[in-house]
Structures are given as C-alpha cells and as structure tokens.
Amino acid sequence: MQLFLLGLNHKTAPVEVREQLALAPAQLPHALRGLREASGVREAAILSTCNRAEIYAVGPNDSLPRLEKFLQDFHHLPLAGLNPYLYQRYDADSARHLFQVACGVDSLVLGESQILGQVKTAFEAARTHGAISNILDELFRRAISCGKRARSETAIGRGALSVGSAAVELARQIFGPLSGHTVLILGAGKMSALTAQHLVASGARCVLVANRTHARAVELAEQFNQEKPIAEAVFWEEFPQRLAEADIVIASTQAPGFVVTVEQVAAAMKARRQRPLFLVDIAVPRDIEPGAHQLDNVFLYDIDDLQGVVNNNLAQRARELQQVESIIEAEVTDWAGWYRSREAQPIMAALAQHAAQIRDKEVAATLAQLPNLSPREQEIVRALAKSISGKLMHAPLRHLREAGEAGSADVEVLRRAFSLELAADHANGKSLNGAMAQETENSEGMAAEDDEAGDRA
Amino acid sequence: MNTSWLSRYESLLLLGAVVAYLASMLLLWSQLFLQPDKPSTDVALESGQAGHHSAAITGRIVLGLGALLHFLALVGQGHALFTVQAGVAGLFGWILAIAYLLVGQRLGRRTLGVFVTPVALIAAIYSFTAPLLHNAAPRALHLEQSWLLIHVFIILISYVALAFAFAASLIYLIQEGLLKRKRLSGLWQRLPSLQVADDLIYRTTSFGLAMLTLGILTGIMWQQMHQQQYAVLQDPKVIFSLVTWVTFAIYMGARQGLGWRGRRTNLVVVCGFLLLVISFFGAPHLLNGVAR
Numbered sequence: 001m002q003l004f005l006l007g008l009n010h011k012t013a014p015v016e017v018r019e020q021l022a023l024a025p026a027q028l029p030h031a032l033r034g035l036r037e038a039s040g041v042r043e044a045a046i047l048s049t050c051n052r053a054e055i056y057a058v059g060p061n062d063s064l065p066r067l068e069k070f071l072q073d074f075h076h077l078p079l080a081g082l083n084p085y086l087y088q089r090y091d092a093d094s095a096r097h098l099f100q101v102a103c104g105v106d107s108l109v110l111g112e113s114q115i116l117g118q119v120k121t122a123f124e125a126a127r128t129h130g131a132i133s134n135i136l137d138e139l140f141r142r143a144i145s146c147g148k149r150a151r152s153e154t155a156i157g158r159g160a161l162s163v164g165s166a167a168v169e170l171a172r173q174i175f176g177p178l179s180g181h182t183v184l185i186l187g188a189g190k191m192s193a194l195t196a197q198h199l200v201a202s203g204a205r206c207v208l209v210a211n212r213t214h215a216r217a218v219e220l221a222e223q224f225n226q227e228k229p230i231a232e233a234v235f236w237e238e239f240p241q242r243l244a245e246a247d248i249v250i251a252s253t254q255a256p257g258f259v260v261t262v263e264q265v266a267a268a269m270k271a272r273r274q275r276p277l278f279l280v281d282i283a284v285p286r287d288i289e290p291g292a293h294q295l296d297n298v299f300l301y302d303i304d305d306l307q308g309v310v311n312n313n314l315a316q317r318a319r320e321l322q323q324v325e326s327i328i329e330a331e332v333t334d335w336a337g338w339y340r341s342r343e344a345q346p347i348m349a350a351l352a353q354h355a356a357q358i359r360d361k362e363v364a365a366t367l368a369q370l371p372n373l374s375p376r377e378q379e380i381v382r383a384l385a386k387s388i389s390g391k392l393m394h395a396p397l398r399h400l401r402e403a404g405e406a407g408s409a410d411v412e413v414l415r416r417a418f419s420l421e422l423a424a425d426h427a428n429g430k431s432l433n434g435a436m437a438q439e440t441e442n443s444e445g446m447a448a449e450d451d452e453a454g455d456r457a
Numbered sequence: 458m459n460t461s462w463l464s465r466y467e468s469l470l471l472l473g474a475v476v477a478y479l480a481s482m483l484l485l486w487s488q489l490f491l492q493p494d495k496p497s498t499d500v501a502l503e504s505g506q507a508g509h510h511s512a513a514i515t516g517r518i519v520l521g522l523g524a525l526l527h528f529l530a531l532v533g534q535g536h537a538l539f540t541v542q543a544g545v546a547g548l549f550g551w552i553l554a555i556a557y558l559l560v561g562q563r564l565g566r567r568t569l570g571v572f573v574t575p576v577a578l579i580a581a582i583y584s585f586t587a588p589l590l591h592n593a594a595p596r597a598l599h600l601e602q603s604w605l606l607i608h609v610f611i612i613l614i615s616y617v618a619l620a621f622a623f624a625a626s627l628i629y630l631i632q633e634g635l636l637k638r639k640r641l642s643g644l645w646q647r648l649p650s651l652q653v654a655d656d657l658i659y660r661t662t663s664f665g666l667a668m669l670t671l672g673i674l675t676g677i678m679w680q681q682m683h684q685q686q687y688a689v690l691q692d693p694k695v696i697f698s699l700v701t702w703v704t705f706a707i708y709m710g711a712r713q714g715l716g717w718r719g720r721r722t723n724l725v726v727v728c729g730f731l732l733l734v735i736s737f738f739g740a741p742h743l744l745n746g747v748a749r
Contacts, residue, residue: 159646169646173636176650273716276651297719299636309641 344404
C-alpha cells in the first residue's frame with residue numbers, strides 16, 4: 001500500500017497541455033469512479049484547477065503505471081506525449097507536495113488564497129463520492145490546516161496582488177474603514193468599474209460616475225444600483241463641482257491630456273475643508289496632473305505606483321517563503337508519523353486478534369471442564385481471561401504503535417515474536433477488496449481491544 | 458499604612474519599574490518593526506491569530522508589572538510626590554502607563570504604545586535621578602494642600618491626554634510621510650490609518666486642553682492663596698504654560714474654524730507637547746513655589 005501523486009502543473013506543462021487535462025466539476029464523479037475502477041486503487045482524489053491537474057491515490061505499490069494509463073485513456077491522449085510533463089511522488093513526498101500546494105507555495109502567484117478553496121473542493125468532491133477513506137481523508141484535512149496555518153502564522157498571504165485591491169489597501173490606510181465614503185469614477189471603463197467594485201465591496205457607500213458619453217455613465221451607475229441604490233451618473237461638465245464630494249477618485253479616461261488640474265483639486269480641497277482626498281489615476285496617458293500630489297492631504301497614485309504596491313507585496317511574500325517551508329516540513333514530519341503508524345496497524349490488528357482467539361479457545365475449554373458453574377461464576381472466568389490477555393497485550397500493542405510511528409524495525413521483530421501472518425496480501429496486492437474489508441474490520445476490533453486494555457491498565 | 462519599608466526600597470522599586478518600562482517598550486517596538494503582518498483578510502481564518510499579538514500582549518503585561526512596581530515606589534516616596542518636580546514627573550509617568558493600559562488599546566490600536574512607553578520611561582528615569590525624594594524636607598502645607606493636590610492631579614491628567622495626542626501625531630506624521638513618499642512596504646500597513654490617528658489627536662487634544670485650562674487656573678489660584686503678593690505674569694512657569702496653552706488653542710481653532718487638517722495641524726500638536734515638556738522641566742518658578 002502506498003500513497004501516490006501523479007500530476008502536472010504550470011511549471012511543468014504549457015497551457016495547451018493543461019487545458020486538455022482540465023476537468024469540469026461535473027466530470028469529477030465520473031472521473032473518480034473511472035479512476036478507481038481502471039487502476040484498482042483504494043482511495044483517489046483529483047485536484048484540477050487551471051494551473052494544475054493532480055491525482056492523489058492510495059493503492060498497491062505498482063499502481064502508478066495504471067494511473068498513467070487511466071490519464072491517457074480518460075483524456076484520449078497518447079502517454080508518450082504526456083510523459084515529459086508529468087511528475088510522480090510517493091508517500092511523504094506526495095504529502096509535502098499537497099501541503100505546498102495548499103500553502104500557495106506552488107502557485108503561480110505566491111501565497112494566493114484561491115488554491116486553498118480548490119483543495120477543499122477537491123477533498124469534498126472525493127469524499128461525497130466515496131472515493132476516499134482514512135488515508136486521503138487525513139492527508140487532505142492536514143493539508144487544509146497546513147494552508148491555514150501558513151497564512152495565519154506568516155505573511156505569505158498578505159497584501160493586495162491586483163491594482164484594484166492595492167487601491168483598496170491604500171484607501172484603507174488613509175480613511176480607515178471605508179463605510180460612508182464616496183467614490184467618483186471618471187471615465188466609465190472596465191478597469192475603473194472593477195476598482196470601484198472593490199471599494200464598494202469594502203464598504204464605500206456612494207458612487208458617482210462621470211463619462212464624456214453620458215449614456216455610458218448612466219449604464220455603469222445602473223450596474224452599481226442593482227443591489228442597492230448607491231450610484232449616480234454625473235454629467236461630464238459637472239464633475240469639477242462634484243469633486244469636493246468625493247473621498248476617492250478613480251480616473252481612467254481615454255483623454256490624451258490631463259482631465260483634472262491641480263487648480264481643480266485645490267478648489268475641491270478647500271470646499272471639503274481639507275479632509276483627505278485619494279486620487280487613483282489608472283489611465284495611460286495620465287488623467288490627473290501629477291502636481292496634485294504636492295497638495296496637503298491629497299494622495300495621488302498612478303498605475304505605476306499601484307503596480308509598485310503589488311510588487312512590494314509579492315516581494316514581501318517571497319521573504320516569508322522560508323518560514324512557510326519550515327511549517328510545511330513540520331507538518332510533513334507529523335504526517336509521516338501518522339502514516340507509518342498506519343503501516344503497523346494490520347500487525348497490531350493481527351496481534352489483537354491472535355490474543356482474542358487464544359483467550360476464547362481457553363475460556364471455552366475451561367468452561368467445558370466446569371459444567372456446574374453458575375452464570376455469575378462463568379462470567380468471572382471470562383473476565384479473568386479477558387483481563388489477563390488485555391494486560392499482557394497492552395504493552396506490545398503500545399510498543400507496536402510507537403514503533404510504527406517511528407518507522408522502526410521493531411514492527412517486524414514483534415510480528416515474528418508472535419508468529420503472526422499478515423492478512424493475505426498486504427504486500428503483493430492480490431484480492432484487494434477482500435484485504436481491505438478484512439483490514440478495516442481488524443483495525444476496528446483491534447481498537448476496541450486496545451481501549452479495553454488501556455482502561456484496565 | 459506603614460510605608461517605611463517601602464521608602465527603604467523605594468529606589469529599588471523604581472529601578473524595577475524603569476527596567477519593566479524599558480522591556481515593555483522594546484517588546485512593543487519589536488512588534489511594530491520586526492513581526493510579520495497579521496493575516497490577510499481575504500481568507501477567513503479561524504485560528505492562529507494569537508501568535509502575532511504575543512509580543513504586544515507580553516509588552517502590556519510587562520508594562521502593567523512596571524506600573525505596579527512604580528506604584529509601590531510612589532507610595533514609598535510619600536507626599537514628596539506632589540511637591541518636588543521629579544516626584545511629579547514620576548507620578549506623570551505612572552498615570553501615563555496606567556492610562557495607556559486602560560484605554561490605549563481602544564484608542565489607537567497597538568501602535569500607540571510604541572510612542573507612549575518611551576515617554577513613560579523617560580519620566581520614570583527622570584524621577585529616578587532625583588535621589589532620595591523622601592528625604593526632601595516636607596514643606597508645611599495645611600489648608601492649601603488640598604488645592605495643590607487638585608491642581609497637580611488635573612495638570613497630570615491633561616499632560617497624559619496631551620502625551621497621547623503627541624504619540625498619535627507622530628504616528629500620523631510617519632504614516633502621512635510614507636503615503637506621500639509612496640514608500641509602501643511593511644511598516645505602513647501596521648500603523649493605523651490617517652483618519653483614525655487624526656480623530657484620536659483631535660479627541661485627546663480637546664480633552665487635554667480643557668484639563669490644562671482648569672489646571673492652570675487652579676495653579677494660579679493656589680499660588681495666590683499661598684502668597685498674597687504673587688504676580689502671575691512675572692512667573693516664567695506660568696508664561697510658558699500660557700504659551701503652551703495658546704499653541705494647543707491654535708490647533709483647535711485652526712482645525713475647527715479654518716478647516717485646517719493633516720500634517721500642519723498635527724505638527725502644531727507636536728510643538729505644543731514639546732513646549733509642555735519645556736515648561737515643566739525648563740522653566741523655574743519665580744517664587745519658591747511648587748518646584749525648585
């Protein structure tokens with residue numbers, strides 16, 4: 001039994017290849033079922049985003065070629081063409097990779113948060129369709145919590161990454177909470193609408209739209225008014241008068257020269273009694289005279305300044321990388337302990353079962369020799385046997401679990417000490433389903449036994 | 458209460474307080490300048506925020522410890538507190554620390570402490586330099602004593618409020634400078650926004666100014682009761698206090714009346730606080746009054 005990862009991402013494969021492997025959410029159940037049937041793996045999950053396609057699977061040690069074959073069959077692609085783009089990982093390395101993905105370390109934009117949601121979605125889809133049981137379940141849970149930990153303990157997810165959200169970040173540093181503030185849009189373009197949307201989402205209460213073609217301003221104002229009436233279209237000739245009402249101005253007209261002059265801004269500042277004014281000029285060529293920035297309480301940022309904010313944030317994230325990697329390493333070590341302890345579980349189960357069989361056999365024989373015992377006395381005999389076997393087994397079982405977690409050779413020593421045969425084919429992968437059923441049953445039985453022993457000890 | 462043993466260990470207690478203030482200041486500074494930022498708002502994170510504030514929390518606990526030691530030292534100093542300048546300075550530092558612990562978090566996020574703790578530290582060190590305060594001969598203060606107490610108390614409250622205004626002004630000026638120079642990495646995200654700082658300056662200054670007015674009036678009244686032929690306008694201390702008062706009044710007037718805002722008005726607050734410090738330390742009383 002091994003944990004596999006087979007996949008490709010934006011680093012290994014160009015978009016022409018990635019798009020061929022992309023799966024729509026609706027295709028996922030079909031793919032998961034097909035994957036498990038075709039390759040015979042026990043557990044499988046598929047993480048498919050625009051930047052990556054990855055299969056996580058738990059199955060017999062020789063599953064990988066079958067996973068590759070499934071990939072080419074399912075997408076009708078020749079494997080030879082796919083092979084150079086694929087990467088394969090095993091066990092702890094697969095876990096490390098998923099943790100890195102969840103932390104956004106493997107993303108195109110370092111530390112972006114969307115990927116964590118996509119990992120969650122992949123996990124939930126696989127769980128809903130019964131494609132995963134305990135190993136992948138645990139792996140994905142740990143990956144999600146690792147992703148959260150990285151973002152809360154480091155600044156990997158900190159800072160705006162788009163021009164629009166950089167404008168919001170700046171506005172917040174000037175005004176604090178944006179509730180109750182007014183945004184003036186000059187030039188009803190797509191960029192300005194998007195930036196204003198960011199501001200409205202952060203609480204801006206009122207939007208004024210001015211455009212040379214008034215109809216376009218009205219149109220954009222209506223878009224903003226769909227939920228709440230917050231927007232108003234302003235005639236282009238009127239905007240210098242309305243400038244004083246605005247706390248934030250977003251300019252993105254097509255005009256060849258400056259649309260807003262220093263004098264206009266100065267007049268607006270006087271009218272608004274020097275309350276701060278944030279000017280965002282995302283037009284090229286620029287719309288607002290750069291001299292406005294020299295006025296007291298006026299903050300003028302052009303497209304390059306905003307891009308600078310974004311670049312700064314990216315650099316800041318890069319500086320956090322080392323710290324995130326050490327969080328990931330700690331989580332991988334933790335995971336590896338849990339994973340290895342699972343390896344010992346069939347042996348623990350066998351040992352517990354072995355003890356239970358001897359106990360039941362001996363109890364039956366003893367009771368047969370003592371036919372005159374009352375029901376209460378019979379119960380005492382059973383309890384005695386149970387107590388002895390439980391106490392005897394407690395230490396070896398605990399040692400097995402610990403040895404398993406540490407990956408120690410003691411597991412094998414203990415197995416031989418008790419002359420245990422493993423349930424059929426743990427090693428060679430025959431009659432998988434039977435082995436799986438048996439193993440689950442056993443581990444449950446074992447757990448009960450272990451608990452009892454623990455209680456009495 | 459028997460405070461003799463406290464007076465014996467007074468300088469030791471005060472030393473402890475100074476060390477605690479210093480440690481607290483360094484912790485709060487490390488929080489501002491060294492720690493990574495708090496997590497972004499674009500992912501809902503239910504866990505793990507505690508780690509980042511630990512330096513700030515430790516800083517406040519240490520500050521509280523310092524304030525406790527300082528309190529015991531003050532008790533040990535006895536009534537010299539109110540009559541010797543260094544004693545009053547120590548009292549000021551203590552009230553500042555207590556006020557920051559009580560309301561500082563609510564007023565200006567954690568960054569306020571970065572500028573408030575050094576002020577408390579300097580005040581405590583200054584009170585430390587005047588050795589053996591309790592040995593200063595206590596002047597006989599009978600009827601006037603309660604007036605003096607009221608005066609000192611009101612003045613100290615106003616100083617604390619104005620120290621907050623000063624700290625917030627520094628925050629404002631730094632933040633404004635960063636935004637104007639477009640130096641946008643690290644520090645600026647951890648300072649409060651201009652609006653928050655500006656509101657804080659306005660609120661603390663108006664309160665501080667009102668208290669300062671009352672304090673100056675009670676001071677003059679006390680002096681006149683103390684000494685009949687007291688000429689108010691020949692006392693440098695009073696003159697300095699009035700200049701300070703006028704400076705803060707200019708801030709209020711410019712902001713309310715003329716609609717000035719931002720850098721210029723907040724520079725006035727910084728100047729006002731520096732004048733306040735000068736009028737406290739620098740100007741001697743013409744008469745052998747409160748301070749020597």
